[in-house]
Amino acid sequence: MPRKAKKPAPETTSRSTTLVNRLKPKQTPEAAHAELVVAGLAINAVTALQFSKPFGDVDLTECLKALVDAAERVNRGDLGDAEALLMAQAVTLNAMFTQLANQSTESQCVDQLDRYMRLALKAQGQCRATLETLAAIKNPPTLFARQANIAQGPQQVNNTLSLEDRDAQPLARAGNQETRQIEVLEAHDERVDFGTAGTAGARDQAVAPVGTLNRPADG
Numbered sequence: 001m002p003r004k005a006k007k008p009a010p011e012t013t014s015r016s017t018t019l020v021n022r023l024k025p026k027q028t029p030e031a032a033h034a035e036l037v038v039a040g041l042a043i044n045a046v047t048a049l050q051f052s053k054p055f056g057d058v059d060l061t062e063c064l065k066a067l068v069d070a071a072e073r074v075n076r077g078d079l080g081d082a083e084a085l086l087m088a089q090a091v092t093l094n095a096m097f098t099q100l101a102n103q104s105t106e107s108q109c110v111d112q113l114d115r116y117m118r119l120a121l122k123a124q125g126q127c128r129a130t131l132e133t134l135a136a137i138k139n140p141p142t143l144f145a146r147q148a149n150i151a152q153g154p155q156q157v158n159n160t161l162s163l164e165d166r167d168a169q170p171l172a173r174a175g176n177q178e179t180r181q182i183e184v185l186e187a188h189d190e191r192v193d194f195g196t197a198g199t200a201g202a203r204d205q206a207v208a209p210v211g212t213l214n215r216p217a218d219g
Contacts, residue, residue: 020061041067086134093127
């Protein structure tokens with residue numbers, strides 16, 4: 001019997017590493033390429049692919065699209081992706097701390113133990129900082145600001161009130177009792193009575209003109 005021909009093995013489709021950029025209306029390819037470089041998202045997408053080899057081939061265009069969508073969610077105020085990323089990093093850093101700390105216990109020399117412990121404590125510190133950042137995003141701190149009245153140059157405060165002008169408003173500090181008493185008098189249409197003028201005393205006599213002085217002529 002004739003042998004059946006073997007079916008060809010299915011070709012493995014390799015994901016494209018070429019970025020397909022969609023042009024905006026009236027935008028040249030050169031301008032679109034420069035916009036990707038300046039925005040920084042394209043180069044981060046390339047870097048993410050380089051460090052994601054365990055996931056196999058990932059399409060660069062789709063990776064950039066996902067990155068742009070994540071950035072737009074942050075612009076709308078949705079920090080869910082950032083919170084999940086920080087939590088995942090904290091867990092990874094804790095795993096690094098645990099692994100390095102365990103390796104330090106198996107060290108046979110002091111120098112090797114010291115290096116492992118230093119690296120373990122660095123991972124622990126980064127884990128703590130990551131959790132602190134996550135807590136700050138979830139519960140932003142409340143800031144209390146005190147107002148300080150600082151004037152440039154000298155200040156003048158007028159605490160007087162003219163009794164002749166009823167419509168004058170006193171510029172006085174709160175708690176000035178004299179100003180409040182004057183305001184009460186003005187409200188009841190009362191004036192301050194200084195009394196009648198007294199008669200002149202013995203010392204207040206009219207001054208008589210001085211007579212002619214007899215002086216020697218100038219020599």
